[in-house]
Amino acid sequence: MLIPHDTRIALDTVVDLVNTAPDGGRGDGLGDVAALYAFVRSHDVSGVGELGEPDLRAVRDVRNRFADVFAATDARAAAELINELVASAGTTPQLTDHDGYDWHVHYFAPGASVADHLAADCGMALAFIVVAGEQDRLRRCEAPDCGRAFVDLSRNRSRRYCDSRTCGNRLHVAAYRARRKEAAAG
Numbered sequence: 001m002l003i004p005h006d007t008r009i010a011l012d013t014v015v016d017l018v019n020t021a022p023d024g025g026r027g028d029g030l031g032d033v034a035a036l037y038a039f040v041r042s043h044d045v046s047g048v049g050e051l052g053e054p055d056l057r058a059v060r061d062v063r064n065r066f067a068d069v070f071a072a073t074d075a076r077a078a079a080e081l082i083n084e085l086v087a088s089a090g091t092t093p094q095l096t097d098h099d100g101y102d103w104h105v106h107y108f109a110p111g112a113s114v115a116d117h118l119a120a121d122c123g124m125a126l127a128f129i130v131v132a133g134e135q136d137r138l139r140r141c142e143a144p145d146c147g148r149a150f151v152d153l154s155r156n157r158s159r160r161y162c163d164s165r166t167c168g169n170r171l172h173v174a175a176y177r178a179r180r181k182e183a184a185a186g
């Protein structure tokens with residue numbers, strides 16, 4: 001699957017955004033406005049002005065809606081959620097080559113809030129995945145107690161666990177122990 005560079009960046013952003021949600025032992029990665037500033041800086045979200053509590057609330061709301069997209073069981077369900085998200089954000093597709101990046105399309109409207117910016121551009125990146133017939137690549141980690149979102153870009157779409165080392169390793173170890181136990185019992 002060929003994914004344009006900017007779509008890839010937007011996919012990374014939406015995965016990281018969904019994974020800031022508090023869950024079990026994990027606190028809220030967007031706990032305050034400072035955390036929101038850090039998030040937009042580290043993801044190179046362009047054109048973001050001053051942020052406040054309303055932005056934080058709006059971004060958390062968008063985050064929940066993106067989480068629903070990752071939970072969607074089929075392309076139709078995902079498409080409906082993405083359509084709603086993108087429609088509520090409003091879009092003004094615009095070709096740009098700012099800051100040394102090659103030509104790419106911004107979908108957010110000029111002067112959009114950071115929440116609308118994320119909803120429009122990350123929503124369109126997810127739309128691209130659905131159009132490519134790849135909605136089932138939007139996954140949740142299957143490791144117990146994890147459930148983090150990720151996009152499976154592996155060739156044979158076989159990835160079951162998120163990037164975090166603990167998930168991969170922990171499961172390797174569990175599988176190894178299970179095999180040993182079986183061997184010992186047999």
Ligand SMILES: [Zn+2]
Pocket residue numbers: 046096098101104106
């Ligand atoms: Zn850009």
Ligand SMILES: [Zn+2]
Pocket residue numbers: 141142143146147148161162163164167
């Ligand atoms: Zn995981």
